[in-house]
Amino acid sequence: MISPTAHIFRKKLIRKPPFWAPSSTSAGSTSYASSPSISYRIYSIWLFTFSDIKTIIAPSFAFGFFTAYISPSFDIHPAPTWQELIQRAPLMLLWSWINLLPFAIDNQRRPESIAEDTLNKPWRTLPAKRMTPQQAFNLMLVFYPLAILTSLQIGGLRQCIGLVVLGIWYNNFGGADASWITRNFINGCGFVCHISAPLEVALGGQQVASNESTIKWLLIIGTVVFTTVQTQDMYDQAGDCLHGRKSLPLVVGDGPARWSIAVPMTFWCIFCPWYWSSSPITWTLVVSLGLTVAGRSLALRSVSQDRATFRLWNLWMVCLYALPLTRVVY
Structure with a gap:
């Protein structure tokens, strides 16, 4: 059963595909390809x-x-x-x-x-x-x-x-x-x-x-x-509501969910470079990017802004993956 709140979100869920998405000329068609090629x-x-x-x-x-x-x-x-x-x-x-x-x-x-x-x-x-x-x-x-x-x-x-x-x-x-x-x-x-x-x-x-x-x-x-x-759940609250998911922002509310991102992001962007005894340049990069994600989570709240924040979160994760390299460089 779809929650009444879902109908509030339904229009927000409809959006144009991003420029990098594959073309979908068949999207919305009423029939399947009869003899698709390899x-x-x-x-x-x-x-x-x-x-x-x-x-x-x-x-x-x-x-x-x-x-x-x-x-x-x-x-x-x-x-x-x-x-x-x-x-x-x-x-x-x-x-x-x-x-x-x-x-x-x-x-x-x-x-x-x-x-x-x-x-x-x-x-x-x-x-x-x-x-x-x-x-x-x-x-x-x-x-x-x-x-x-x-x-x-x-x-x-x-x-x-x-x-x-x-x-x-x-x-x-x-x-x-x-x-x-x-x-x-x-x-x-x-x-x-x-x-x-x-x-x-x-x-x-x-x-x-x-x-x-x-x-x-x-x-x-x-x-x-x-x-x-839960950074990924902030921009998809409409879809999660329609789906009946109990994602964090739908359970605790949008505001508290954003603080649940900002606080641990602030901790981890300091702890992880410290753990690897990273160089000052690495500290600056990881902390700056982590605090950017934390700050955007609190201040920028539209669907498109939350989507961009999630992309930055993924970039920050890749920076964490590269932290052990700084032990060699440092």
């Missing part, structure tokens, strides 16, 4: 993950690449050479994408998700009617085993299994909707899986979970995400 099918599959390139795939690759490069700082030996890192880079991207895809399909295939995407992301595969929900479900059943087999071959198998469990919890057992605490926890664990697996791939399949210094850093990253990832 390129049409491939592009339809790609659209499931397009919006997550900047939030999941690129940052995860950055973490794996940076951390593998200075792996001796984490007591990981032997360190890969530049040539090995470059050779393994496509495999790192493959791991991120093929493990993200089945989760994204499961997340987007439900009627309420299609209705929401029809309003704010009409270029996606299902609202654009490039594929039926049943075809998407069948595709998901194919790619979950493919993700496991790929991880078995190139590394990151435990993280893959972890993402399968987290994804089923998130999409099928109320993990995304029932509680903002559970939602943030799953996001935190998911981030840790997504960033640590490309690192293992970059290290040639070497497991990193048994390394104490690596575990500490991953736990810090997971806690950072748990306490600040």
Whole structure:
């Protein structure tokens, strides 16, 4: 049942696609392609993950690449050479994408998700009617085993299994909707899986979970995400309301939710450079960007402004991933 408040938000949810979004000439059409070409099918599959390139795939690759490069700082030996890192880079991207895809399909295939995407992301595969929900479900059943087999071959198998469990919890057992605490926890664990697996791939399949210094850093990253990832919920309150999700801003209110971002952001942007004994330049960059996110969360409250704040949050996370490099430079 849709909350009466949802109707207040419905008009706010309708927006033009951003300039970087794929064209969706078929969006809103009333029929599906009868005999789609191979390129049409491939592009339809790609659209499931397009919006997550900047939030999941690129940052995860950055973490794996940076951390593998200075792996001796984490007591990981032997360190890969530049040539090995470059050779393994496509495999790192493959791991991120093929493990993200089945989760994204499961997340987007439900009627309420299609209705929401029809309003704010009409270029996606299902609202654009490039594929039926049943075809998407069948595709998901194919790619979950493919993700496991790929991880078995190139590394990151435990993280893959972890993402399968987290994804089923998130999409099928109320993990995304029932509680903002559970939602943030799953996001935190998911981030840790997504960033640590490309690192293992970059290290040639070497497991990193048994390394104490690596575990500490991953736990810090997971806690950072748990306490600040509600940044992504600020601009999507309309969609979450329609969806019936109990995201943090809908539970505690818009104002308190913004303070729940600003306070931990202020702490983490100071703590993380301190943890790595970073150089003054690094301190300035991370603190400035973190305080910018905190300040924008409090002062700039439109949907477009919140969306831009979330992009800055993702950039700040990438800066955190690069912090261990400063131990080498400093």
